[in-house]
Amino acid sequence: MMERGEDLGLSLSLSSSLAPRRTHHVAMLLHAPERRFLEMPLLPAKQSEAPGADDSSLRGGSDDEDGGCGVDGSRKKLRLSKDQSAVLEDSFREHPTLNPRQKAALAQQLGLRSRQVEVWFQNRRARTKLKQTEVDCEFLKRCCETLTEENRRLQKEVQELRALKLVSPHRYMHMSPPTTLTMCPSCERVSNSNNNNSSSSTAAARNAVDGGGAMICHRPIAVRPQQS
DNA sequence: TGCATACAAAAGATTACCTCA
DNA sequence: ATTGAGGTAATCTTTTGTATG
Numbered sequence A: 001m002m003e004r005g006e007d008l009g010l011s012l013s014l015s016s017s018l019a020p021r022r023t024h025h026v027a028m029l030l031h032a033p034e035r036r037f038l039e040m041p042l043l044p045a046k047q048s049e050a051p052g053a054d055d056s057s058l059r060g061g062s063d064d065e066d067g068g069c070g071v072d073g074s075r076k077k078l079r080l081s082k083d084q085s086a087v088l089e090d091s092f093r094e095h096p097t098l099n100p101r102q103k104a105a106l107a108q109q110l111g112l113r114s115r116q117v118e119v120w121f122q123n124r125r126a127r128t129k130l131k132q133t134e135v136d137c138e139f140l141k142r143c144c145e146t147l148t149e150e151n152r153r154l155q156k157e158v159q160e161l162r163a164l165k166l167v168s169p170h171r172y173m174h175m176s177p178p179t180t181l182t183m184c185p186s187c188e189r190v191s192n193s194n195n196n197n198s199s200s201s202t203a204a205a206r207n208a209v210d211g212g213g214a215m216i217c218h219r220p221i222a223v224r225p226q227q228s
Numbered sequence B: 001t002g003c004a005t006a007c008a009a010a011a012g013a014t015t016a017c018c019t020c021a
Numbered sequence C: 001a002t003t004g005a006g007g008t009a010a011t012c013t014t015t016t017g018t019a020t021g
Helices: A004-009 A013-027 A032-039 A082-094 A100-110 A114-167 A170-175 A198-209
Strands: A182-183 A190-192
Touching: A082 A100, A100 A114, A100 A198, A114 A170
Parallel strands: none
Antiparallel strands: A182 A190
């Protein structure tokens, strides 16, 4: 996780970035307004022009001094160029986290402060995770819909079998097993009742109709002895 | 060896700026 | 010209892992 060796190697160049963190620890003991005061740059950044009027304060810096705030404390927002974004994206694809050496090199290549590269990677990881969460959520939603539909179908099938059993028990006893998929709640595997397990699945389906509600389980321990 | 502490880095949450319809 | 939504850089807080005494 943390590369102390790398850190030590860069201790000189990063010394300015360590200072704010130390301040931060002290600041943790203070209330928010006091903290903000503590964290304000000692020398206000000179630029207070319109956004984008002079990006040099945001792009040119080679150290991690805070140069992103105007005199009034308002944030200046950097807009990465397409080229910068592309390089960052490529780098992210290669390794989603950077060691200090890579970070510094990337920052130098792009003319950004290493803190900005670091922030970009943090946000990028967050976006990736959010996207993945959305994908997972969508997948689970589909699963839920499928299972709900399957459950509805099975309920209907059981109902029909019960009706058939009442109307013509003889035909019910000799009918082929229902064409259902059955999921074992224990091992969570699905099997087709018409396939290899036909004898036990027939029993299971019939058991459900007969009130037993048995399922087919792939685990030997869960297999019920068939009643004839 | 186990524990407390400090530190660094990353994740998570939030804010604020900017663009665009 | 105004406004609301969405994207995202920046900031703040919490969590986690490691080193050290």
